[in-house]
Amino acid sequence: MNKNNKKVNAIIILIGNEILSGRTQDANATFLSKWLNELGVRVEEVRIILDEQKVIVNCINEVRKKFKYVFTTGGIGPTHDDITSESISKAFGLKYEIHKEAFKILENYYKTGEFNEGRQRMTKMPSKAKLILNPTSGAPGFIVENVFCLPGVPSILRSMLGVLKNNIIGGKPIISHTINLRTVESEIAKPLSEVQDKNKDVEIGSYPFFKAGKLGVSIVLRSEDQSKIDDCNSQILKFISKKNIKQINKD
């Protein structure tokens, strides 16, 4: 846990034209966000960018100064369009070269004769990068300063988070509480806004939904402090009851 208890933030960068063109629906951002949230790291931004070197270099050099942690997914495979490792090297002004430890890992992982040129390419990284081991398919991700580079294939990415955990120092985990109501947003907008004004430390979100043909609203309270959420919750339940609005079970 972070000693000074300041909010620890992060950005997730998804690298890949296939997500931007709408061909692939990303499955990593939501998963990583929840996982980081539990470690007390708040994801404050997500970007999906093109796999073009200039784009990646500029983006990384902008965000690594603004966020405590930067996570990238995608672009560390064996083909010509996998340019994350080279781009990160460039962003940090580091050599892009064969990582000896990664080379050994993959040399052992593949059968004799199968460790071909494409696979060897996956061991080229920014010099002195710290490896993120990959228990699924061998090829590691890597860390340079506060930038963590992970693969794009969701099952592989997920299998690498166990080892990664120890490299992240989070703050207090953010607790959330949801109140689901059979109402519409405009009915509760005013009293909810008053509760927000009185409880600046709690983030109050209001999200309309349609379920089984009926309208409803989810109110989500988020804070690092359970007692503040509890306070806020009772203030909301009070005006809900006055207005005769029904609480429902959404799921």
Next chain:
Amino acid sequence: MNKNNKKVNAIIILIGNEILSGRTQDANATFLSKWLNELGVRVEEVRIILDEQKVIVNCINEVRKKFKYVFTTGGIGPTHDDITSESISKAFGLKYEIHKEAFKILENYYKTGEFNEGRQRMTKMPSKAKLILNPTSGAPGFIVENVFCLPGVPSILRSMLGVLKNNIIGGKPIISHTINLRTVESEIAKPLSEVQDKNKDVEIGSYPFFKAGKLGVSIVLRSEDQSKIDDCNSQILKFISKKNIKQINKD
């Protein structure tokens, strides 16, 4: 169609803490990307940002200069956390005030007595904004210069695209062609890279997949020019056949 045929680009900004916290899986970015692609507009970046005024203002003022079109989704509802309209006003240095036309629309849309304070809030916009009509639930989106503000609820957003279409001048639509192979990326990395080197105008992507327990690779060719895609395709089929790699039907 854009006369000079230059690539027309866009960025999509998803505004909302609920997507960042992992609570809500976004459904708008992929849909909008595909829709814009058909209009000849290439989405080159997607960002998911916090609903904090400073964050939104800075983001909009950065990207509206860099991209031909900026689309935002979310934050134009009736509650206190809907701050997109006010933030866009601030970004452009415009007054945030009741939009007369929007006010009339919602006054007619709701029954007498139901056009409450929360709903009236949805008619506050940057002064002189151009409306994007909403055939589903009344409350319009709006356009300021090259920034298009849409709601976050996917069904409502989609219903508004029909009218929006006429406000977008795209370039040539981007055509794509996919070749699915029973192989692994490292097997084709080298010859594929050579094809890319010889065909700089075609964007060639390589995406591994797992389906029914088997590994495969999708090669995706993208270009505005069908004949260039065809050329590229035959060059790939040539090395595929030499290597005895099987083409498969993925779906």
